[in-house]
Amino acid sequence: MGLITAVTLFAIAVIIGHRALPGVKSWWADFNYRYRVTNDLQLVIPMGLQALRHVYQTLISHRFNQFYDIEKTCLSSKYGNKIALNYIQLKQGKKYQVDGDDAFRIDRYTYHQMYDIVLRLSFILKNEYGVKKGDTVTIYFMNKPLFIFIWLALWNLGAIPAFLNYNLKHNPLVHSVKLVNSACLLVDSNDCEEQFMETRDEILAAIPDLKIFYLNDQVLVPKLEDNSSPKYREQDSVRDSGVKAHHPALLVYTSGTTGMPKSAVNSWRKLFFAAYLFTVPMQITEKCNIFTAMPLYHGTASILGVVPAFESRGTLSLGHKFSVSSYWAQVRLTHSNTIQYVGEVCRYLVDAPKSEDERRWYGKVDLAYGNGLRMDIWTKLKKRFGIKAVGEFYASSESPFATTCREVNGNGVGAIRNNGYLADRFLTKAMYTLVRMQKDDDNMIYRNAQGLCEEPAANEKGEMITKILNPRRIETTFPGYVNNNEATYSKVIRNVFHKGDAWVRSDDLMKRDEIGNVYFVDRLGDTYRWKSENVSTTEVENEILALDDIEYCVVVGCKVKDHEGRCGYIVLQTKRDNQETEEEKKELLDKLADRVFQHLPHFARPCFVRFDQIEMTSSHKISKKRFRNPVLPAGPNGNQEIYYLDTKGKQYKPLNAELFEQIIKQEIRI
Template sequence: MWGLLTLFISLIVFCYIFKRKKNIIESLNKFERKYRVIDDLYLLPLIKQFINHYVVQCLITKRFSLWYEFESNATNNISNSQIAIKYARLIPGKDFKIDGENSFEIENLTYKELYNCILRMSFILREEFGVKKGDKISMYFMNKPIFIIIWFSLWNLGAIPTFLNYNLTSNPLIHCIKVVESNIVLVDDECEKTFNLTKDQIKFQLPNIKIFLINEIEFMNKLKDSKSPKFRENDKIRDEFIKYWDPAVLVFTSGTTGLPKSAVNSWRKIFMASHLFPRAMHMTKESNIYTAMPLYHGTASILGVLPALIVNGTISIGHKFSLSSYWTQVKLCECNTIQYVGEVCRYLVDSKKTLNEDYCYNKIKLAYGNGLRPDIWMKMKKRFGIFAIGEFYSSSEAPFATTCYEYNGIGIGAIRNNGYLASKFLGFQYKLIAMDSNDETIILRDPINGFCREPKINENGEMIMRILNPKNIKSTFPGYINDDAATYSKIIRDVFKKGDAWVRSDDLMKFDELGCIYFVDRMGDTYRWKSENVSTSEVENQILEFVPNIKNCVIVGAKVKNHEGRAGYALIQTKLNNIEEKDEIKRNELLNKIYDSSIKYLPHFARPVFITFETIEFTDNHKISKKIFRDPILPSGKNGNLKIYYLDSKNKGYSLLDAETYEKISKGEIRL
């Protein structure tokens, strides 16, 4: 009896302890979900890297250039065997639809081979092309290894690479070369035809500029030849007079004034990209990153190539994005990481099963990029067996980036999901500020003290970035090359206290109960389409310049069902006040002129996707109020009777948009 009683009591005590233990475990899980301490602990080594950069590099050695870190990786014990670059080259005469995997040849460069190619290219650039320290060299190139070879050769020489969008022609291209004061332009032979459309204009406006055509095959043969001479610049010459806020790379971003602006990516910024970003994304020397994003864009170059090479990993380059061969290229390059922009993920998720998709299932540890919609996020992980999504937020000119490494359901759709401690630390660098509820382009300030406030949970606010030294703006935010007006227009002062200074992002965000931050929308006169920022003024100026019958033109971004970003939506008023709209022949002639000029003078992502006719009135100060035209409703306007025309690539013109066509567009049956 006593034995049974003892057993009964023991069971009660055991159940009590077990219940308590279970409650403790549940409490710990809730605490970890809210504060994410484990994630914070993983990021602790970044403190050492911060100290190394800001104390050792900035104040003692003053070696800001990433050349030295790349060189260290390229000459270490494993440089002869570790692959630095893989390139999926389509074999001439082969067709993927017919030949499948056999249509590609995978080219490999070890770190040692890449380093030697760079030294040989440095010799050519210096001795044959006359490149010297401080020169700004414009590069008009497709995705291929020689892009990276030239880029790092310029770093070796102390020159500054300028990445041009190979879709640009005419005035935007001339402006890009002119604004950075390039004295040399290097042109990929594959881009020769497009470049030649503007070549005579460039020579006329910039008579002293040197243009060199780079025959890739010929040059790569030279660079791989062990007998070809090499050159490595003297460190003292390379480092002399360089400051950490000086440009390491120049890339271009859409300008609200109508032409691209050259954003300074300083040595400080690319240090962050090469050291802090890969840690946040759990990248290691085992990482093999596949990117088919254009290397002229910071996403692929600064947040793709640099992190891979600095952690001693591999960057695998796709020539350009191909839906049908995407997973085949990933397989052939043996990648475990892929880089995306949101639109690419939508294509992949919505597509039918493609060759080698099953083979790659569960082999991708990380997919990272920006612009991934929440509704696609989990579909992407589930369909392709991807362990983690790494979403980031940055811009070409921004002095920092936010990161979200989602592997456990916390932060789906977010641009930041750091733990409590990391969020507090990063909050010193950037914050959200509340906006006027009636007009979210206007910053809300306290009527008494004039200061801003942070938004409440789930309240929209603009993201701003702290200027560490308000007396020296460019040490934190170098801004745009040779454009102080544009640089300082991004600065806001006296935000939280007298004398402080911050950089505006022009983007609306919000944060949730867990401290995760979510992108809401862009502000002002730019929108994002096909993973590119589009300047409405640039498109308006091109249309008004090359289509003489148009009196006024307004471009806004239109949301398209099941599509990322916003598509270009043009509101047109003709000199005859839209009489052409009622005359089918004249209307089609006008639409054809807009189509022809858009194809000729605008890159594909900036071409108006939709067109309608509208009476456009000016305000009292002779400006057009775009606010009344924002957020157009497809397919037939707010009242359901508006005639809208869409860019019909099949028929090479603009066709009337109806409900049936719009439904096909939303389902992806018609590609915009």
């Protein structure tokens, strides 16, 4: 009996049994829920085809630049006239609450139009700005089509885009530009120039030869849309020369525990995974119209938003910035059927008053995907807005892989991974897994008597680690950080499950349940997440220690009820050992507030402060252990004097139980 005949007979038997025997139906539902057989069947063929595609690219074509695939789509007769990009923004002087739909302007670009614009912009970048293959070009832009056009034009020229966080200024911004040896810096003159000018002289003092160009999209985009403007397409031999799969496709910045942002290399291999492997379990196809208002300088919006949208030949609908009050209006007006989130955004949407727009678009979103969605918000989001599926992923700026969880029927609510049984076993061995931690220290990985690590038991916390496919050449899997070998190699651990293997630490605690679903627990070490951004405690501490009155300080992440992530919490010891009078402390707190507002982005400004004695270890280091997990509003014994950051008044004020209750209810924003 042939294999096909056997499979056919088995399928017939299952169908007959399923209809004839109620017990079979119940058994199958329970078995499939536990082992997710249908998930495996949906993944095996398309994932296998994409794996073969990557082998062909790596061994035969050697064309890693994704410009080629996007170009092919743009020039095809089938997709050339399809809308590739919608951009929705408020018209100047208009408010949605007053003007309704007329408040918005929507710019639409087909794939072919986008391609022509990219070639015209490539001509300008090459001939007027001097950009050439191998250059790193830093981009200080808000969300808008010109951001994406610049990105693709740089790929056309064989240059490397570096996406700067437009909230940065002063030391972090200077450091970020200098770190990547930027050939030139492109500034959004419409939305970012005013803030950038606060740091411009500092940048030029540090990098005197840096070329800075200010791009006004209202002037430049009409020029790029002019059919008479010249185009330039780089020669393939130039673009491809010397390029390997592990070389950088683009750079994004992540918080660094050394005190300043680090620039994470996102390789062509990682971009391939985002384009062709990530889309399979998430079921992102050409039918998807993905709305995102997340900042494009984040890998969430760029690598896992723009790239999957274009490479699956779908549509990207781009919001200028996130707005709770008009969110569903923007989704409706762009006809989006897929939305992208970070967890905090979902909480805002669920907590917002009900609107006519959400009623009109109820049930029309097939997938909401992103990262950081809390379990208690998850089902509320689906139910309230009629969303059919939630796609939660776990990734980091530097990580070579991402986990995926596409939840439809309740299996995987709150998880970052809920693959089928076979996929789960394969990915655990080939890409990422958890390792057991020391019982008395969650920051230390446990090693047994043989010096090897172990996987944790079900529901036991463990750190997520990512496998390095070639331990002898770490950079082929984990390119790490630009010009920072110390930070790169500090994340690599060896001899994990057997002698000679190598893995990358994530600095994040997870747990796996009895059926294999993986859940995020907490961050480790000197980084915490607030307002959907990673915050370096060292970076914040360095800014605070610039004040002459401060001897020592400790910054930790603090949990606040009904708030996503952890906010900043400072412990201060002054040079007078905290012996200042109340008036002197107030003056010091005012100086502190001025400092954090001038030198730190909004998400890194500590929300709470207290004065305390900070002890040193025998090796003259500060031990943060006793300061972690602070208790609000007055410490574990109710006798600590704590101050909160009044963002409206831009000053630190004494905290009490009544004010803290208002913070919990978000009547006071922190």
